[in-house]
Amino acid sequence: MNKPVAEQQIVALKKKLDAAIQSRSTLEEDFSTQSTSLIQFINKLSLISKGVDLELDNRLAQLRTLFSKAAPFAEIEEKIKVINKILQQYSITNEQNINRIHEQFNHSGETLQKVNGLAPDLRRGLRALLKDTETTKDALIQYVPLLSQLLELYGNTLKQQTSAPKQGLLQALNTQSTQPSAPKVDSGLIEKITEALGALNLSKEHSSHLLAIKKKLLNDKSNEEVLEHFIEIFDLIVADFKDEQQQAKRFLTNLSETLTTVQNAVKETLNVQQSSQKTNDKINHKLQKQLIDMTGTVSKALSLDQVKVDINDKLQIIAGTLEQKAKFEQQNQQLLAEQLQEMSDKVSYLEKQSKVFEEKLAAQQRKSMQDALTKLANRAAFDDYFAKAMVRYHHQPYELALVVIDIDDFKLINDTYGHSAGDKTLQVIANTIQKHSSENAFVARYGGEEFVIVYTNTKSSSLVNELNLINKHVARLPFKFKNNKVSITLSMGATHIHSEDNIHIAFERADQAMYQAKSQGKNQVIYQE
Numbered sequence: 061m062n063k064p065v066a067e068q069q070i071v072a073l074k075k076k077l078d079a080a081i082q083s084r085s086t087l088e089e090d091f092s093t094q095s096t097s098l099i100q101f102i103n104k105l106s107l108i109s110k111g112v113d114l115e116l117d118n119r120l121a122q123l124r125t126l127f128s129k130a131a132p133f134a135e136i137e138e139k140i141k142v143i144n145k146i147l148q149q150y151s152i153t154n155e156q157n158i159n160r161i162h163e164q165f166n167h168s169g170e171t172l173q174k175v176n177g178l179a180p181d182l183r184r185g186l187r188a189l190l191k192d193t194e195t196t197k198d199a200l201i202q203y204v205p206l207l208s209q210l211l212e213l214y215g216n217t218l219k220q221q222t223s224a225p226k227q228g229l230l231q232a233l234n235t236q237s238t239q240p241s242a243p244k245v246d247s248g249l250i251e252k253i254t255e256a257l258g259a260l261n262l263s264k265e266h267s268s269h270l271l272a273i274k275k276k277l278l279n280d281k282s283n284e285e286v287l288e289h290f291i292e293i294f295d296l297i298v299a300d301f302k303d304e305q306q307q308a309k310r311f312l313t314n315l316s317e318t319l320t321t322v323q324n325a326v327k328e329t330l331n332v333q334q335s336s337q338k339t340n341d342k343i344n345h346k347l348q349k350q351l352i353d354m355t356g357t358v359s360k361a362l363s364l365d366q367v368k369v370d371i372n373d374k375l376q377i378i379a380g381t382l383e384q385k386a387k388f389e390q391q392n393q394q395l396l397a398e399q400l401q402e403m404s405d406k407v408s409y410l411e412k413q414s415k416v417f418e419e420k421l422a423a424q425q426r427k428s429m430q431d432a433l434t435k436l437a438n439r440a441a442f443d444d445y446f447a448k449a450m451v452r453y454h455h456q457p458y459e460l461a462l463v464v465i466d467i468d469d470f471k472l473i474n475d476t477y478g479h480s481a482g483d484k485t486l487q488v489i490a491n492t493i494q495k496h497s498s499e500n501a502f503v504a505r506y507g508g509e510e511f512v513i514v515y516t517n518t519k520s521s522s523l524v525n526e527l528n529l530i531n532k533h534v535a536r537l538p539f540k541f542k543n544n545k546v547s548i549t550l551s552m553g554a555t556h557i558h559s560e561d562n563i564h565i566a567f568e569r570a571d572q573a574m575y576q577a578k579s580q581g582k583n584q585v586i587y588q589e
């Protein structure tokens with residue numbers, strides 16, 4: 061009568077044990093999925109931070125390796141701690157750089173403050189600007205070196221004006237109340253500054269504002285107006301700078317928070333695992349003892365009936381212990397599952413953020429390789445492209461050619477019809493060169509009114525034909541300024557790369573050929589062997 065009960069209980073217990081084993085293995089699978097997504101996340105993180113800090117790159121690579129070979133949690137935790145420290149260190153360095161830039165900014169502002177005869181509203185505006193920037197001490201952004209260059213240029217010009225008080229900006233400011241017609245601001249300075257502004261990579265919103273100020277700068281010629289526009293530009297750059305640093309700061313804070321969460325979760329998992337191991341050991345020990353007890357009961361029993369009764373009692377106890385074990389396993393699993401969920405939520409949130417940041421960086425990268433006015437590749441993009449083409453050439457020679465192009469008498473366009481007309485002309489010419497260059501030609505604006513083209517796999521005869529054709533297309537462009545039809549031409553110098561060339565020698569030869577075209581009457585192509 062007792063035997064079937066005992067058998068039933070053993071079957072039921074076995075089922076419970078199987079269920080516990082099954083859910084444990086599901087949990088392990090979940091854990092492995094989470095680890096994979098964590099590795100992917102760390103991969104992305106590595107891509108984003110690549111190049112920012114060599115040590116951070118290395119540490120993230122080590123963390124990736126640890127995850128991929130399922131290293132013990134304690135080791136991973138140790139690595140995360142180190143990465144966290146580097147991130148903290150990185151924010152400190154960042155802050156130091158910002159302080160330096162701010163010092164330069166304030167120095168330039170103070171130099172400007174020393175100028176005699178500044179109009180009271182300008183002085184007020186300048187004071188407010190300096191007060192505003194004095195307190196800012198946050199992250200570094202790409203265009204900061206440009207900003208510092210711009211400020212330096214402005215500071216130098218002011219100094220120069222102080223030592224030559226007979227002309228220019230300062231004289232105009234000092235004498236503006238007594239002189240009915242103030243002398244005009246040095247247009248070369250404005251041109252230089254507007255050119256430098258073209259290289260600034262501001263956000264979309266600030267770029268259109270900057271464009272509007274640039275236009276005003278070129279039209280308004282009074283010293284007071286020009287100075288006001290400079291201050292407006294400073295304001296704009298500072299505003300953009302603040303937006304950018306806020307974004308970078310938010311990202312770094314989130315990154316640091318997520319790493320701390322992951323670090324804590326790993327630590328807690330480690331603790332839970334250790335303590336659950338202890339509890340499990342205890343229960344197993346208890347079970348073992350109960351089983352030994354049961355064996356002892358059988359050997360000591362005097363009759364079969366007594367054996368049945370005793371075994372039934374012991375089985376009840378073992379069933380209780382197993383139930384306790386199953387319950388414990390269940391709680392343990394739930395805790396782990398919750399932790400994993402928390403970790404995965406944080407990671408996916410940060411993943412989304414990284415994506416936004418990654419796209420932003422890619423957009424900035426694209427922008428930093430593009431000329432803002434003509435939308436052609438810029439000088440940096442050309443340097444990069446040509447250097448790579450030269451490396452390929454020296455590895456295995458091919459028909460690699462370089463062309464330097466300069467617009468003829470461009471200064472005349474600027475001087476006669478204004479800088480805005482000059483800008484428009486540059487855009488149309490750039491567009492025409494690009495449109496009529498063959499597919500294997502890489503066209504870039506080298507700077508000012510100079511362009512360069514790199515040709516791959518084009519022989520000299522077809523190269524010269526194509527360049528002559530481009531020049532014809534440009535000469536036929538129907539430019540009309542102030543009701544005057546104007547024809548614009550190009551001078552071009554072209555050459556193929558030789559085995560003994562380096563970048564500078566090759567460029568020099570093409571440039572010399574271009575100058576020869578200029579000296580031989582302009583509007584022509586000179587090919588130099």
Ligand SMILES: Nc1nc2c(ncn2[C@@H]2O[C@H](COP(=O)(O)OP(=O)(O)OP(=O)(O)O)[C@@H](O)[C@H]2O)c(=O)[nH]1
Nearest residue numbers: 251255467468469470471472474479482483508509
């Ligand atoms: N509008 C405008 N002008 C620019 C820009 N960059 C350079 N320039 C002007 O291009 C002109 C170049 O003049 P120069 O180098 O004297 O040469 P040029 O008048 O073309 O004479 P040649 O080269 O001898 O044919 C200068 O007036 C510069 O200010 C720009 O981005 N926009």
